[in-house]
Amino acid sequence: MIIAERKPIGEILDMIRDCDRVLLLGCRGCVTVCSAGGEREVEILASLLKLGRKKEGRPVEIVEGTLVRQCDREYIAGLAQWDGQYDAVLSMACGVGVNFIANLRPATVVFPAVNTSFFGGSATQGVWTEQCAGCGNCILHLTGGLCPVARCAKSLMNGPCGGSQNARCEINPNVDCVWQLIHDRLGRINRAEQMLQIAPIRDWQSAGHGGPRQVVRDDLIV
Amino acid sequence: MSEFIPDIKAFCCHYTSQQTCADNGENLQKSGFPGNVSLHRVPCTGKLQVSTLLKAFEEGADGVYVVGCPVNKCHNVKGSQRAAKRVAAVQKALGELAVEPERIRMYHLERGFHPEFVAAAQEMDKLVKALGPCPFKGEAQ
Numbered sequence: 001m002i003i004a005e006r007k008p009i010g011e012i013l014d015m016i017r018d019c020d021r022v023l024l025l026g027c028r029g030c031v032t033v034c035s036a037g038g039e040r041e042v043e044i045l046a047s048l049l050k051l052g053r054k055k056e057g058r059p060v061e062i063v064e065g066t067l068v069r070q071c072d073r074e075y076i077a078g079l080a081q082w083d084g085q086y087d088a089v090l091s092m093a094c095g096v097g098v099n100f101i102a103n104l105r106p107a108t109v110v111f112p113a114v115n116t117s118f119f120g121g122s123a124t125q126g127v128w129t130e131q132c133a134g135c136g137n138c139i140l141h142l143t144g145g146l147c148p149v150a151r152c153a154k155s156l157m158n159g160p161c162g163g164s165q166n167a168r169c170e171i172n173p174n175v176d177c178v179w180q181l182i183h184d185r186l187g188r189i190n191r192a193e194q195m196l197q198i199a200p201i202r203d204w205q206s207a208g209h210g211g212p213r214q215v216v217r218d219d220l221i222v
Numbered sequence: 223m224s225e226f227i228p229d230i231k232a233f234c235c236h237y238t239s240q241q242t243c244a245d246n247g248e249n250l251q252k253s254g255f256p257g258n259v260s261l262h263r264v265p266c267t268g269k270l271q272v273s274t275l276l277k278a279f280e281e282g283a284d285g286v287y288v289v290g291c292p293v294n295k296c297h298n299v300k301g302s303q304r305a306a307k308r309v310a311a312v313q314k315a316l317g318e319l320a321v322e323p324e325r326i327r328m329y330h331l332e333r334g335f336h337p338e339f340v341a342a343a344q345e346m347d348k349l350v351k352a353l354g355p356c357p358f359k360g361e362a363q
């Protein structure tokens with residue numbers, strides 16, 4: 001899922017400094033699962049913003065709402081229920097949600113309340129780690145299911161760099177060297193010979209280096 | 223200038239506060255428990271949400287504290303540990319808003335009615351009196 005984290009309160013207060021009424025909009029998708037922007041977080045941020053503004057002596061009205069998702073047209077249409085009730089939308093969805101509101105609501109002012117961090121999963125309760133970088137040309141079948149694009153600091157494709165030490169990455173001794181993990185895992189699953197396969201120079205266009213990407217499924221378009 | 227009497231809200235679990243409510247709270251009054259501390263009982267402090275604690279400030283509290291079981295002796299195993307984490311989250315948020323984080327505190331106390339329960343209330347009362355009215359009341363400026 002997409003992992004996000006709430007921005008510092010001061011930064012958010014600064015964004016909404018000119019607003020008297022704000023629609024604080026959560027999302028029931030990924031940001032609910034990673035506890036960054038679901039209904040519960042909307043409630044907390046609403047309190048914090050009201051307290052912060054009260055302290056400044058300029059109270060703000062916060063309208064709380066949560067959509068099923070903010071990355072689909074039909075749910076964004078649901079914004080109409082709050083028409084006329086706010087000066088700006090403060091979205092707690094990932095950046096996709098904020099972009100969708102900006103795309104579909106030309107006259108609506110929208111701000112991001114979270115920093116969209118990465119694609120990842122919950123390693124243990126309260127800890128999320130990056131696992132995939134959405135490179136658009138997956139090679140996990142060659143690397144034992146462990147991603148060197150997202151999990152190697154240099155996105156190396158042909159084994160570890162010279163800095164790999166004691167199974168740790170040279171950027172930080174607390175970070176696993178994913179190439180060590182790949183090596184060990186391929187050995188365990190009797191596919192060690194895959195380490196010898198040379199990965200060709202990659203075309204990174206599919207990873208976004210060729211501009212914004214899109215997926216078109218003609219069979220779904222009527 | 224009249225003396226500042228802080229509005230302090232205490233959230234206590236069923237177990238740490240059960241005796242305090244006996245005898246219509248008479249024992250509590252006699253013990254020196256400050257009258258400006260209001261008790262809010264919850265089945266377990268682990269049930270307290272960050273938003274509940276923030277609402278207490280929205281409703282005008284100058285100080286808030288939570289009383290749960292001793293860290294490793296919680297009736298609900300980890301309830302008071304969870305509460306302590308949420309109190310810490312509110313402390314961090316208060317800090318971000320440039321308000322004294324000490325305005326909210328976690329206490330881990332033995333169950334039942336004993337002097338420490340009263341001492342915690344007196345300690346918070348003294349601390350918040352020294353801090354003055356909560357800036358969230360918008361009166362400071």
Ligand code: SF4
Nearest residue numbers: 132133135138139147
């Ligand atoms: S190879 Fe690309 S698509 Fe596959 S997991 Fe890594 S970043 Fe994601």
Ligand code: SF4
Nearest residue numbers: 152160161169170177
């Ligand atoms: S030490 Fe390993 S993970 Fe770190 S940059 Fe080198 S190869 Fe990549």
